[in-house]
Amino acid sequence: MTSANGVLGFPEGFAWGSATAAYQIEGAVSIDGRGPSVWDTFSHAPGNVRGGDTGDIACDSYHRYREDVALMASLGLKAYRFSISWPRVQPGGRGPANPKGLDYYRALLDELGEHGIEATVTLYHWDLPQELQDDGGWEARDTAERFAEYAALCAEALSDRVARWITLNEPQVVANNGYRHGQHAPGLRDADAAAAATHHLLLGHGLATQALRAQGPAEVGITLDLHPIRILGDGHPGDLEQARLITDAMVNGIYLEPVLYGRYPVHAPAAMLPAPALVADGDLATINQPLDFLGINYYSPIFLRAGDPADLRRNEEPARSEVPGVVEYRPDELERTTMGWLVDADGLHEILLEVSKQAPGLPLYITENGRAAEDYVNPRGEVDDIERVRYLHTHLEAAARAIKDGVSLAGYFVWSLLDNFEWAWGYQKRFGIVYVDFGTQRRIPKSSARFYSEVAQANAVPSLPATWPR
Ligand code: FCB
Numbered sequence: 232m233t234s235a236n237g238v239l240g241f242p243e244g245f246a247w248g249s250a251t252a253a254y255q256i257e258g259a260v261s262i263d264g265r266g267p268s269v270w271d272t273f274s275h276a277p278g279n280v281r282g283g284d285t286g287d288i289a290c291d292s293y294h295r296y297r298e299d300v301a302l303m304a305s306l307g308l309k310a311y312r313f314s315i316s317w318p319r320v321q322p323g324g325r326g327p328a329n330p331k332g333l334d335y336y337r338a339l340l341d342e343l344g345e346h347g348i349e350a351t352v353t354l355y356h357w358d359l360p361q362e363l364q365d366d367g368g369w370e371a372r373d374t375a376e377r378f379a380e381y382a383a384l385c386a387e388a389l390s391d392r393v394a395r396w397i398t399l400n401e402p403q404v405v406a407n408n409g410y411r412h413g414q415h416a417p418g419l420r421d422a423d424a425a426a427a428a429t430h431h432l433l434l435g436h437g438l439a440t441q442a443l444r445a446q447g448p449a450e451v452g453i454t455l456d457l458h459p460i461r462i463l464g465d466g467h468p469g470d471l472e473q474a475r476l477i478t479d480a481m482v483n484g485i486y487l488e489p490v491l492y493g494r495y496p497v498h499a500p501a502a503m504l505p506a507p508a509l510v511a512d513g514d515l516a517t518i519n520q521p522l523d524f525l526g527i528n529y530y531s532p533i534f535l536r537a538g539d540p541a542d543l544r545r546n547e548e549p550a551r552s553e554v555p556g557v558v559e560y561r562p563d564e565l566e567r568t569t570m571g572w573l574v575d576a577d578g579l580h581e582i583l584l585e586v587s588k589q590a591p592g593l594p595l596y597i598t599e600n601g602r603a604a605e606d607y608v609n610p611r612g613e614v615d616d617i618e619r620v621r622y623l624h625t626h627l628e629a630a631a632r633a634i635k636d637g638v639s640l641a642g643y644f645v646w647s648l649l650d651n652f653e654w655a656w657g658y659q660k661r662f663g664i665v666y667v668d669f670g671t672q673r674r675i676p677k678s679s680a681r682f683y684s685e686v687a688q689a690n691a692v693p694s695l696p697a698t699w700p701r
Contacts, residue, residue, distance in 0.1 A: 239631040239692040246349065246642025247687035248310030249303060249664065250599050252356035252400065254286045255651040257316060259293035263331035266322025268358035269368070273416035284657025290649050291672050296339050302665060302674060303648065304346040306684040311348050312598055312644045314356035314400065317381055324360030324377050333388045340392035353397040353454065354382050354439060357405060357416070364417050369405065369428035379438035386446035395450040397526050397598065398439045402432040402486055403456055414655050422502055430505035433489050437517035454526030454598045455486050459581040463536040463560060470556050474535050477552035482533065491590050493519030524641065526598035527586065532578040536560045568602045570660055576625035583633035583640060594641045600626050601646035603660040606677060614666040614677040623679060627692045645683055649674065
């Protein structure tokens, strides 16, 4: 795989793509019959999103999809992961499809097809129809059933144009940020609601997978955000190891184990698990559908060390596991992005190996990986995002190493194609390989877009010039 000049080759047919999500890029929120979603409601309520930003216009991709597809094609990208806005297809989350909503996605898929770009389609990237939220959202079991009906409508109309379906994006973030801690829509701070949402999201995944398969052959998977849990310091006293097991269950296992094995993890705190009355007979078997692939979003690991949560030191935070004598810690030596997220490419290698140990042979896709940076247009009119180039380089190196170590990694989708609406951070955080001037909607490919384009076209990661900062 590694040639003499340090170039890392990838397997033939490896999918090189970029990723986006409907609410983050489409705009056009009240056009062609689209209903409101929880993110419209949440972003319009004062105080929820930095600067009062909303997705009302975003990247205006609803109108500019042809330009965006042409951009991907010009970069030599062969795969695109986007999401369908549920309230475009079913404005209130129930009943017959809104034909104009489906027309839009059909047109987008046709445009992709004409440019030889394969589509990976996420059905739920967080924009629940507001009417379903009014009836309880994911706290209500009915939402899982509605989700399966919506999945069936999408499959019936679009499956001939879709290579791969992803049911949910990051249910962990929906349950924790949306229902437990309130930074995301619907903005609840309610532990019981979060535990119920966890179960109903997973059930929705299982039911939607069945519904997609009932419409004919389809590749179906789910995307989970996975985080390696690392222990800092020498030796692993029992309480640190216990904290590692609990933290891993809280952020990874609660989603991974039901999906892969049909059970909730033994180390998960009881308060995070659905009340027994919510788990009907057969639910876990429904959740445990055979998968064609698993999508992994990787950004950062979680570090634990011995410490006193009542007397925190610099870079320490109370441990979510609440194990006495343990704190979470952000090592000084690791770079942080403008989100405050730690940069640690080895974590990607680690999580890929861990998942392939847990699900031997299951094809894996990195469905998101990328970083925010302080991007700006320089006087030459260019955006020279060297931090992002270096980030992509080190993470792709880690991915290549994982493949060499036996992981069946089939593709990589950089987050994101475009700078976009970064949820509670609004437009303050830029993740794109393409810069978006939100005033004019002009797209400017950054240095990282050129670097990534080279990778995609060569199916290999070149070594960086020695002059690049490491
Ligand atoms: C992930 C989300 C994605 C984007 C990135 C930065 O958690 O799936 O929409 O916001 O983070």
